[in-house]
Amino acid sequence: MGRITLSKVTKRFGDVEVIPPLDLEINEGEFVVFVGPSGCGKSTLLRLIAGLEDVSGGVISIDGQDATATPPAKRGLAMVFQSYALYPHMSVRKNIAFPLRMAGIDKAEQDRRIDNAAKVLNLTDYIDRRPGQLSGGQRQRVAIGRAIVREPAAFLFDEPLSNLDAALRVGMRLEISELHKRLATTMVYVTHDQVEAMTMADKIVVLRAGYIEQVGSPLELYRKPKNLFVAGFIGSPKMNLISGPEAAKHNATTIGIRPEHISVSATEGMWKGRVGVSEHLGSDTFFYVHDTGLGTEMTVRLSGEVEMKSGDTVYFTPDADKIHRFDDKGLRLE
């Protein structure tokens, strides 16, 4: 249960083609993350799968069945919205019970499932409160609870963590990942945050303007970005991209080197520059190096606490086998 296949799926709003014909396979039990900048069509794609928007062309099938014209309620999918979309006039219990009530499931079974979900999500203490009396993280859990009790074929999440503060986000990220491990149900997760994508996904789908730029596991995307867009989008801090004579030395139009694949020395190295701002995270230190003579400033990441003053001259050298090469169309060269 929970295999979703999109073939030649297209979506137009009036004359604007938001999703050009797109093929995608989501396997059973997989945690798939759609990631891309704001406005690239991630939500639209998710809503197409949910059935909240009609496709302009193409076929969506769920578990081998053509579901293109199936109404949302009949697709067996549960969605968690960015705004949580809880029913404000109902208690937490009633919110979670709502899909079961609509499905006409008997009271005893309803209670069993609700109590179960409440226990899994730590909702028991405020099960009789209204959503308005809960914190953001608690509301998020209620929304997830409402999705779980339906025992859907797949979960759809639309930026569920973007309204939470940073610390809570890390916690909820973990909880959702654990939930996926436990339920082993297909999850489709939309985010604009590449860190969420990298940490949670089995499979990442990188989108730009409705096009799929690359599909792959987090490490595949990290190691072998197919093009400049993916190279720049995946990884934090961003990959350094150098073009011009330095790239030509490697027979490429552009070369990319990740900040963590550069070593630094005070005395000798391939390139030379002047230290600008440095950011100390404790576990890591990021430097921004100016006047590199490469036509761009470089970001360097060193692990541990490194003392370096602004204005110091440094020499730095990329790991030769970690250099990514791209051609004049921005595509990866092997």
Next chain:
Amino acid sequence: MATKASRSAARVMMAPAVILLLGWMLVPLTLTLFFSFKKYLPLRGDKWQNGLEWVGFENYSRFLSSSSFWPAVTTTLIIVLGVLIITVCLGVLLALLLDQPMWGQGVVRILVIAPFFVMPTVSALVWKNMFMDPTNGLFAHLWRFFGAEPVAWLSEASLPSIVIIVSWQWLPFATLILLTAIQSLDSEQLEAAEMDGAPALKRFAYIILPHLGRAITIVILIQTIFLLSIFAEIFVTTGGAFGSRTLTYLIFQRVLESQNIGLGSAGGVYAIILANIVAIFLMRIVGKNLDT
């Protein structure tokens, strides 16, 4: 208004308005109370200068024991309730319709609101002469077209007619308030309900209607305040005949037609009491609905 100084400054600055409003309310209220305990029939030669005779609660008991009192209260309540039911039900329906994206939305919305800008006297006259006239009215023509006997609306069905006229005037108000309430509903809630397997009718019952609860109570509260005192619509159409005499109208007749100011004032005090009973009752409901 955090500091002591700003609080007392605020008090000083608000004082004129408060005093004016108090005077505005207290003077007529005191006068009404004063007259209600006096025998005051100007046509019989009672004069303010000669001093008025103190009659105690006689006006009150006479007003209450008059055969027109209870029918007037019933008529008032029927009209208020009838108009409330019609405007709220149709208002919800219209608001749902107007919320749908459609061609010419702006114009349609303005047209729907238009009746609210017509003065009650004018709209009642239009209804009386153009629609409900038993010989020349549009309804009479319609009835005849289908071979039915035209209804003499204002004499045979005076209460329903007045309810229709007043509803027509207040429907735009209800629609407007309910429309803004519907527009403030988060569309993701409806989508969530749709995914949870709720068909359109259940989405209406479980999501939209509860969301509208607050707006509906506000509509009921405001409309009741105004409906308790409708006058022009009755004055222009039936003149209080055919069982359409409300409490307000009865008071008007006592004061102006019978020229019995004392009796009318006692009626006025009853009206104030009735309005306050309704208001307290409504405030309870609204209070319950507003603090969620």
